[in-house]
Amino acid sequence: VLLNFWFTTCDYCITEFPYMETVYGEYKDKVAIVALDQQDSAEEIKTFKDSFYSTYDVKLTFDMAKDNEGVTSAFGITGFPTSVVIDKYGTVALIESGALPSERAFRIIFDHFSAEDYKQQVVKSLADITPKIKPNVQMPSEDDMYAAFVKDAGTASATIDRNKISFANDPDDEYSWPFVITLKHGAGCDGVDCDGTACGAEKCIVSTNVNYEDSYTQLFMNVTLEAGDVVAFDYFSSTERGADIMYVLVDKKDIYSISGQTDSGTFETCYAYVAKEAGEYEISVIYIKDDSDNVGEDRVYLKDLRICDIEDIDSDTFIYRFAAENENAIGQYTKFPELVKSEVDGYYHVGTAEGPILLANLMGYTRFSGETTAYYIAIDKSYAAEFINYCNYASNASVNGCCPVNEELMQLLKRVARDGDKEYDNAWLEFCCYYEAYYDRDDDGTFEQLEDPIKGLAPFSAYDAILSENGTVTDPEDFPNSVYYNRVIMPRGLLYRFRPTESGTYKITSYSMGGGTNGWIFVNRDLETRESTWLTYSNVYRPSEVNPEDENCYMIAYLEAGVDYYIDIAFYDVYEVGEIKFKLEKIGDEGYHRFTLASPGYFTYIETVSGGYNGIIAGGIEVEKGADGYYREKRSDGKVGSFLYADFTYSTLIFDKSISKMIELEGFNFGKTEGDLYIEYLRSTPAAKLYYLELYLKTLWGEDFDEKYDEYNVDDVVFGVYSGEKDSDGKPTKTAKDEQVLSWLEAAFEDATYNNDTNFVAFLRELWGAEYEEYDATYKVNEVLQGIYHGTGEDFEMIERRDGRNYDTSHGIYLTTSPSVANEYAFRSSNTGEQYIHPVAINSQKIVYFDGDSFFQDPDYQNYVAKRIEQYN
Structure with a gap:
């Protein structure tokens, strides 16, 4: 059994699902997969699974479920995705964190643990059971390598004599792949039926471990050099940046690491070494692949090995x-x-x-x-x-x-x-x-030195933040502070130091064209651990503000003159690479009122007395309840803190739905169980709609049903698979027939002739098959259809609107007995879009939430509400 821990908005989880599904299809008679999601609802998981095919062209057939039993916590899962393998003896045999974005990874797991001769063992990682692939090619002869790799080999122009260099793979390493001789064809040429003449192909050597994860290609050269000799060669890289890497070593010491796509699209030069003394040196080139993606050509090409002078160096070179x-x-x-x-x-x-x-x-x-x-x-x-x-x-x-x-x-x-x-x-x-x-960039006799390799990692190596005058920088592209992430950094992020010359309120705004961002401000008062000096955490921009799709952030804090503050803005995903820009502005003097998050939103878990697990929020402010019944921030300086406000309108870092949306979905209606809600959900699933549609079409088409059904590709269209021309993203668009099917689908769903209790029960019988009676006993389907629910009791009720007033149908009053909800309510005016906060002074156990226009200020209406509250009490 493979337990896969994931959630619906996890990009890396989604990345591995097609590979997992493909290999699962080959092993489903030996392997079971259960993908468990602790964060999303059963409805969201079902929708995700049903719609996966239309987006990714892969239909997921393995089991997916909501983790209601704390399995995620029981395994101590902190990163997603994570795969846990339970072997045939019931032993947890492997816990592999991180995405496995290749078919080979899952094939290795299933092969190993489902083998007939499997012997019980616990392995630390996938690498422990990954069989190494022995090379199926041989390195050419040294003479051939010399002719192919050394510039002007065999001519008077050659700078390396044949008797001063040797070439070898590692003879004692049976898993070491060799470099071989090839042609690197010109741009736009795939090499098929081309001898290289027409496209200007160049003779070179190339790595051979293409598409083999956890493998390496090696070339060892011993070359005789004189003092001052520079060893150079040209390279072309087409690999996964930061993961599949070519290393250049001299006498077994790293000199360079090269990965990704060569920026120029043509060969570039690597100045591998500058000899300070005459002698023989070992120069090694090793291309190492990790256990995940294969990107680009998954190769490195090398050509024109040569010796040149220091004056010939024309790019940054550090030896x-x-x-x-x-x-x-x-x-x-x-x-x-x-x-x-x-x-x-x-x-x-x-x-x-x-x-x-x-x-x-x-x-x-x-x-x-x-x-x-x-x-x-x-x-x-x-x-x-x-x-x-x-x-x-x-x-x-x-x-x-x-x-x-x-x-x-x-x-x-x-x-x-x-x-x-x-x-x-x-x-x-x-x-x-x-x-x-060794490179004089400005030709002025000075050499540009290697930058501080821990720049931004420590307080003493922090970058200096640039302060902008408030309101002068409006285009995010012009934000003056810039940080580029090209590797994983933990603790997350790079530091920018800012020492205000004036005390006041400052705002920091990020801008990224990559992934979402987070931000922190730390104070230089014993900055040994960032956690102990946390000053403020970032707010995520609301939709319609700066680049909303990428979730840029902002921070507002009161900063004192002469104190060192450290600004840390990083990608939400620690593996994300790219540039983040930000601006720093002073927006006020003595203070500034704004909403901020009460917690950064990290989750941890506690075990309940029954052995289950409850998620709790770790970190954030402390709170206290005042004599007036309102909760406030508990401040360390003894001052009275701000009220706490519940955000009814927007989703937050904690939940992916707003409180209003949760109320709309009856999330707080404990009169219904999850089973009751599940039955109601099933009625509107694509599968149920297809059932009603088939009844509708049998009436419409009669004897032509089967023929027309295939002609219109009804199954595909209902599940979001269309057959029109592909759009700019490569996804098929809807044809006229597709549109017609969707129109019939809506008509059948709205027509009580087809969408009725009798047909819905017939659909459930078809869906559940032989297990219908068991499911019916569990969910009490007929009672739910009659409006008989099985929860512990109503948590809130909707109070009807007063007759004769022209109110929007979504407006009303909600009453709740939940003691954990703040004694405040928020509502949004449908006319102005402004948000108002208003405390309601009633019994702290009885909370009222208004959702409506400014008519609530009408004294008559307020009297009516007061009477209804009195009746409720």
């Missing part, structure tokens, strides 16, 4: 250098760079204060040790807490595992070195490295 060199006979290094501390960024630099930043490799193997890391040496020491802060920065850094060295980190590294049993003065530099720059 890895160790900070400790020349190891002596007793294992100590004797050559170290001159270090200068910069007064600008607080880091140590090599050579001058403007030279390369000195980096400490905290998470990987170094010259200090090839068996352990600085992190593991420090983890159980008295200074671990301080050191781990830097390790967190290093783990999120753009240079993997490395952190710039400031004064505090230098002193910590010295302690780590001593605890690692190396006592000489410069032993700490064995953890360190730097990237030497």
